[in-house]
Amino acid sequence: MIDYKKHLNTSQYEAVKFDKGPLLVIAGAGSGKTRTLTYRVARLVDEGVPPKSILLLTFTRKASHEMLQRASNLLDDRCENVSGGTFHSFANTMLRRYAGYLGYNSSFTIIDRADMENLIATLKKEMRLGEKDRSFPKKNTMASLFSRSINKVKPLEDIIYDDYPHFTTHMDALGQLYAAYDTHKNRHNLMDYDDLLVNFHRLLKEFPDIRQEIASTFKFVMVDEYQDTNQIQADIIYLLSGEHGNIMVVGDDSQSIYAFRGAEIRNILSFPDCFPGTTVIRLEENYRSVQPILHLTNQIIDQAAYKYTKTLFSRKKGGSCPCLMRTSDENSQSRFIVDKIRDLSLQGVRLNRIAVLFRAGFHSFDLEIELGREGIPFVKVGGFKFMDSAHIKDVLAHLKVIHNPDDSISWYRILLLLEKVGPKGAAQMFNDLQKKGGGYQGLAQVKLRPALAGSVERLKSLFSVLTPETMTIAALGERIVDYYLPILKNRFDDHPRRERDLEQLLSIMERYGDLEAFLTDMAIEPPSASIEGTFSTGESIDESRLTLSTIHSAKGLEWHTVFIIWTLDGRFPAMRSLHKEDEIEEELRLMYVAATRAEENLFFVCPGQAYDRATGLILNRPSRFLEHIPEDALDIRYTF
DNA sequence: TCACGGAATATTTTT
DNA sequence: TATTCCGTGA
Numbered sequence: 001m002i003d004y005k006k007h008l009n010t011s012q013y014e015a016v017k018f019d020k021g022p023l024l025v026i027a028g029a030g031s032g033k034t035r036t037l038t039y040r041v042a043r044l045v046d047e048g049v050p051p052k053s054i055l056l057l058t059f060t061r062k063a064s065h066e067m068l069q070r071a072s073n074l075l076d077d078r079c080e081n082v083s084g085g086t087f088h089s090f091a092n093t094m095l096r097r098y099a100g101y102l103g104y105n106s107s108f109t110i111i112d113r114a115d116m117e118n119l120i121a122t123l124k125k126e127m128r129l130g131e132k133d134r135s136f137p138k139k140n141t142m143a144s145l146f147s148r149s150i151n152k153v154k155p156l157e158d159i160i161y162d163d164y165p166h167f168t169t170h171m172d173a174l175g176q177l178y179a180a181y182d183t184h185k186n187r188h189n190l191m192d193y194d195d196l197l198v199n200f201h202r203l204l205k206e207f208p209d210i211r212q213e214i215a216s217t218f219k220f221v222m223v224d225e226y227q228d229t230n231q232i233q234a235d236i237i238y239l240l241s242g243e244h245g246n247i248m249v250v251g252d253d254s255q256s257i258y259a260f261r262g263a264e265i266r267n268i269l270s271f272p273d274c275f276p277g278t279t280v281i282r283l284e285e286n287y288r289s290v291q292p293i294l295h296l297t298n299q300i301i302d303q304a305a306y307k308y309t310k311t312l313f314s315r316k317k318g319g320s321c322p323c324l325m326r327t328s329d330e331n332s333q334s335r336f337i338v339d340k341i342r343d344l345s346l347q348g349v350r351l352n353r354i355a356v357l358f359r360a361g362f363h364s365f366d367l368e369i370e371l372g373r374e375g376i377p378f379v380k381v382g383g384f385k386f387m388d389s390a391h392i393k394d395v396l397a398h399l400k401v402i403h404n405p406d407d408s409i410s411w412y413r414i415l416l417l418l419e420k421v422g423p424k425g426a427a428q429m430f431n432d433l434q435k436k437g438g439g440y441q442g443l444a445q446v447k448l449r450p451a452l453a454g455s456v457e458r459l460k461s462l463f464s465v466l467t468p469e470t471m472t473i474a475a476l477g478e479r480i481v482d483y484y485l486p487i488l489k490n491r492f493d494d495h496p497r498r499e500r501d502l503e504q505l506l507s508i509m510e511r512y513g514d515l516e517a518f519l520t521d522m523a524i525e526p527p528s529a530s531i532e533g534t535f536s537t538g539e540s541i542d543e544s545r546l547t548l549s550t551i552h553s554a555k556g557l558e559w560h561t562v563f564i565i566w567t568l569d570g571r572f573p574a575m576r577s578l579h580k581e582d583e584i585e586e587e588l589r590l591m592y593v594a595a596t597r598a599e600e601n602l603f604f605v606c607p608g609q610a611y612d613r614a615t616g617l618i619l620n621r622p623s624r625f626l627e628h629i630p631e632d633a634l635d636i637r638y639t640f
Numbered sequence: 641t642c643a644c645g646g647a648a649t650a651t652t653t654t655t
Numbered sequence: 656t657a658t659t660c661c662g663t664g665a
Contacts, residue, residue, distance in 0.1 A: 194655090228654080261652090361656085362651090363651095
């Protein structure tokens with residue numbers, strides 16, 4: 001028997017014991033949110049609710065894994081069978097089953113952000129839009145624009161007018177591109193991340209009996225990080241649980257920092273209106289930080305205009321006052337941190353208990369150089385992704401066309417690898433191959449210029465030996481890698497390292513028996529960024545490294561000592577957010593998230609002045625979020 | 641039409 | 656840092 005009362009505080013216990021109906025848990029930073037969800041899952045299963053009928057939705061695979069793992073440890077293995085996962089993976093599962101209803105084939109391919117961008121860029125070129133126009137948005141920006149329009153459920157025009165007014169001149173072209181992008185996906189059986197949600201939502205909305213079927217399977221619905229849900233996700237939740245109303249959502253409005261991706265803080269703020277009769281429980285005891293840090297973070301978040309009021313408190317005694325350190329310039333900021341880290345090491349604080357956080361990836365460049373010079377080992381998180389590297393994508397493309405022969409993106413990628421084949425050539429060949437019936441049978445019949453014959457022959461013979469019916473995935477992968485190695489060596493100077501990555505990929509393939517499952521996982525639940533082999537060249541994978549991270553990537557984590565750099569007004573909050581009220585609010589919440597990562601020591605660092613290229617202004621004041629904090633909460637010092 | 645080199649440029653990113 | 660875009664020569 002689990003002794004719930006003993007392991008939980010009063011509010012946590014109340015949430016865990018809560019039975020039926022809508023429940024909103026406002027879980028402050030470090031207040032045991034995961035613990036509460038975990039215990040509730042265990043409790044339900046413990047009391048005989050079939051695990052399959054519990055749906056637990058999260059934003060990351062890691063979070064969902066961790067919770068079910070911990071629930072299993074509490075109770076038993078039954079907890080592993082709880083339904084759910086990430087929103088995207090759940091949507092995917094349902095869509096594979098019902099794709100036909102939406103005019104899709106169930107072997108659709110999921111395309112990632114890079115694929116999305118490349119497809120848009122190719123279409124732009126084909127349609128000859130914005131040629132040689134420097135003011136035309138970059139592919140990255142276009143992808144954001146389109147995605148934003150979907151996630152905010154707003155027409156593209158509104159997005160452009162409101163958020164990207166400098167692109168209004170390109171309105172028509174962008175509209176055409178958007179339409180072309182959409183048609184292309186439909187025609188080639190492709191779905192991007194947004195489509196997974198949108199189409200699942202459509203399925204529930206447009207086919208009531210299917211909704212009924214799905215909704216009746218899940219008697220208890222739980223959602224983690226509710227403040228990060230967007231409109232579509234909230235609608236999905238409503239459609240799934242509106243009828244029985246057994247819905248528990250957990251989140252912290254003060255930590256909503258994904259509005260730029262469509263997250264709607266309104267979802268959590270107005271949850272009680274959506275589900276009448278909602279019980280609200282607040283978790284306000286913080287188990288992470290010492291009281292002086294909470295004293296400060298409470299004051300930071302007090303400046304927010306819209307929020308659920310809550311005041312975090314801690315029983316952790318001691319700790320010193322957080323400090324704002326003003327330095328002369330960027331480099332002295334870096335040197336301050338290096339010195340301080342030296343001090344801390346002498347006091348016995350290990351490097352992996354320290355983090356430096358910043359607003360944007362490039363804010364740490366100078367520091368990285370300084371750390372390198374001083375020989376202080378560090379990891380920068382959020383940067384490089386295993387799955388994004390070209391060589392991995394190249395190999396995967398060959399598998400993808402086996403599963404979905406219409407996958408134009410992968411075909412392009414494959415064909416572009418051939419010598420003397422560029423964008424034009426690839427487009428031509430892909431067209432021909434589709435006319436001949438598509439897929440690799442189509443490829444076999446394509447007639448070619450003699451100059452190309454050689455390399456294409458090799459590709460044809462590769463496909464002729466790839467027989468998914470009789471071969472394991474790893475075996476397919478091996479053939480493909482054999483074929484690909486010469487290309488790899490030709491293209492990349494650092495091929496030895498990349499070759500090792502491919503070995504890794506092959507060993508991941510060993511774990512799968514089903515091609516579709518493998519490809520889906522690689523798209524929406526890829527292996528974590530720091531795959532072994534990428535870092536471990538000789539030296540042991542010593543976990544004693546300093547962490548450098550964007551604040552976004554630091555959410556949910558904690559360290560003994562935290563430095564927040566570039567807390568200069570104009571950098572943080574960023575210049576571009578200053579004229580929009582809700583964007584400033586989000587910057588404030590971001591500052592709050594950053595500061596609440598610290599357990600014992602918290603330093604804000606602010607270089608004396610910096611030039612802002614975009615506006616031509618000299619920035620020289622500390623962040624406005626820190627300016628009005630009384631002296632007893634924030635200690636201001638100078639290192640000139 | 642392709643391949644390559646150099647210059648310019650930059651929010652944040654769970655899927 | 657690293658990615659993207661453009662101009663050049665083959």
